[in-house]
Amino acid sequence: MSRLLEGIIEAFTLIIQFDPYLWQIIILSLQVSGGAVALSTLTGVPLGAFLGLKPAGRTRFISKVLYTFMGLPPVVAGLVIYLLISRSGPFGVLGLLFSPAAMVIAQFTLATPIIAGLTMVGIRSRGKEVQETARTLGANRLLTAWTVIRESRFAIFGAIVTGFGRVIAEVGAVMIVGGNIEGHTRVMTSAIVLETSKGHFELAIGLGLTLLVISFLINSLLYYLQGGGENSGWK
Amino acid sequence: MAGNNVVLRVEGISKVYDREVLHIEKLSFEKGKIYGLIGPSGAGKSTLLRLINFLEPPTAGRIFFKGRELDVRGRVDLKTQRGMTMVFQKPVLFKTSVRENVAYGLRARGLPKEEINKRVAVLLEKVGLESFAGRRADSLSGGEAQRIALARAIAFDPGVLLLDEPTANLDPHNIEMFENLILNLNKEKGITVIMVTHNIFQARRIAHEVLFFYEGHIIEKGPAQKIFSSPEDPRTRAFVEGRMVY
Ligand SMILES: Nc1ncnc2c1ncn2[C@@H]1O[C@H](COP(=O)(O)OP(=O)(O)O)[C@@H](O)[C@H]1O
Numbered sequence A: 001m002s003r004l005l006e007g008i009i010e011a012f013t014l015i016i017q018f019d020p021y022l023w024q025i026i027i028l029s030l031q032v033s034g035g036a037v038a039l040s041t042l043t044g045v046p047l048g049a050f051l052g053l054k055p056a057g058r059t060r061f062i063s064k065v066l067y068t069f070m071g072l073p074p075v076v077a078g079l080v081i082y083l084l085i086s087r088s089g090p091f092g093v094l095g096l097l098f099s100p101a102a103m104v105i106a107q108f109t110l111a112t113p114i115i116a117g118l119t120m121v122g123i124r125s126r127g128k129e130v131q132e133t134a135r136t137l138g139a140n141r142l143l144t145a146w147t148v149i150r151e152s153r154f155a156i157f158g159a160i161v162t163g164f165g166r167v168i169a170e171v172g173a174v175m176i177v178g179g180n181i182e183g184h185t186r187v188m189t190s191a192i193v194l195e196t197s198k199g200h201f202e203l204a205i206g207l208g209l210t211l212l213v214i215s216f217l218i219n220s221l222l223y224y225l226q227g228g229g230e231n232s233g234w235k
Numbered sequence B: 001m002a003g004n005n006v007v008l009r010v011e012g013i014s015k016v017y018d019r020e021v022l023h024i025e026k027l028s029f030e031k032g033k034i035y036g037l038i039g040p041s042g043a044g045k046s047t048l049l050r051l052i053n054f055l056e057p058p059t060a061g062r063i064f065f066k067g068r069e070l071d072v073r074g075r076v077d078l079k080t081q082r083g084m085t086m087v088f089q090k091p092v093l094f095k096t097s098v099r100e101n102v103a104y105g106l107r108a109r110g111l112p113k114e115e116i117n118k119r120v121a122v123l124l125e126k127v128g129l130e131s132f133a134g135r136r137a138d139s140l141s142g143g144e145a146q147r148i149a150l151a152r153a154i155a156f157d158p159g160v161l162l163l164d165e166p167t168a169n170l171d172p173h174n175i176e177m178f179e180n181l182i183l184n185l186n187k188e189k190g191i192t193v194i195m196v197t198h199n200i201f202q203a204r205r206i207a208h209e210v211l212f213f214y215e216g217h218i219i220e221k222g223p224a225q226k227i228f229s230s231p232e233d234p235r236t237r238a239f240v241e242g243r244m245v246y
């Protein structure tokens, strides 16, 4: 039997038997990426909405910066965060290096420009007219902002899902700032790198399959969101 | 002009983008009248409505609403903002149900639920769309959407209704319906209507007073009858006779 097929069979066994090592890694991955994306949403959506409501001409420079950071290589983000939080760095006293918190910071750095940038684009198409309509109908500032975000909800959900898809799959940043410590900072991607190099293919394949399933779910969600939630039951 | 009948007054108002696109020395609107704003495209009609409705601050000048001067450069005063509303050429309906759209301004004002439901039902009937309450707003035709936009705008009884070419994209049947709604509103509630229209015949049909805009200025203003039968300015004459190319 080929090594791949063998690996797949063993991988399924591990997943189904709730192998603690495997599941601990999966759960940590979801926690780190989920936490990072939650923070990125809180900052990126308001930022993107703010920029999306400004005339495109006045945000040209910041848009370019945002687009550049959307494509930031994870290893570069990892390196910069590493230098900032390593013991001799400016935030060294916080002792964050090789901790899940460090990984959250790194992935936050990667996800925020994506969420802000895609929110900006989503809001630009209709945000201004929605904002003006809300105001002519007597909405206060808070309700106006909420209405603008609500009207672009599919684009914004899409932005958040895209951000999550990017960070859950990245390995460079978490490796550098997390250190891939077993039981502490080992996530799916860094575990795949390690287990492959050690020849433990069944574990690597099990994690790879899990990542694929997550990716499939994310893309299904995106597909649905890009259709504007066609068959959704909103009232 | 009957001083205490004035709901809205502008003084020395000006808007400059890359050049001055609007300049009006003195202009007032009286309660309960329908004003038709006509003139070539680019003459500043929409700009005036946008300044009045705080969508844009004027470069200079003063605006008075019900005798009170507005702080046009400061924060928009919500109470004043809520005394008027605007319907645009292209209806911007929210991606919710027809019912939720009509209820929007009432919810914004924190009215009780039963009151909102009651008013929404009355409004939907008024615009002839009572069976559409649960429909997705983005499934409406252009004419239906504009009627819903109007129902949503008048839901909270604004004293001043600003209309920016609201029927420009509608078919004759919907235009007639829309005009009748405006006329009834004006008659029943004494609502002041300031309507920009590209259609001279429409101004003729429903406006009491007509204002002719030309290159950022109001060239002529007077009773509709007079503007159409005996305009004083040659430019007004050219426009109402359809000889002005625009
Ligand atoms: N945001 C803007 N920036 C620059 N110029 C503008 C802007 N809005 C309107 N204008 C200009 O102001 C002039 C008056 O426009 P508008 O009030 O829309 O005219 P009307 O409604 O009479 O057709 C036009 O020349 C238009 O191009």
Ligand SMILES: [Mg+2]
Pocket (backbone or CB within 6 Å): B045, B046, B047, B164, B196
């Ligand atoms: Mg206009």
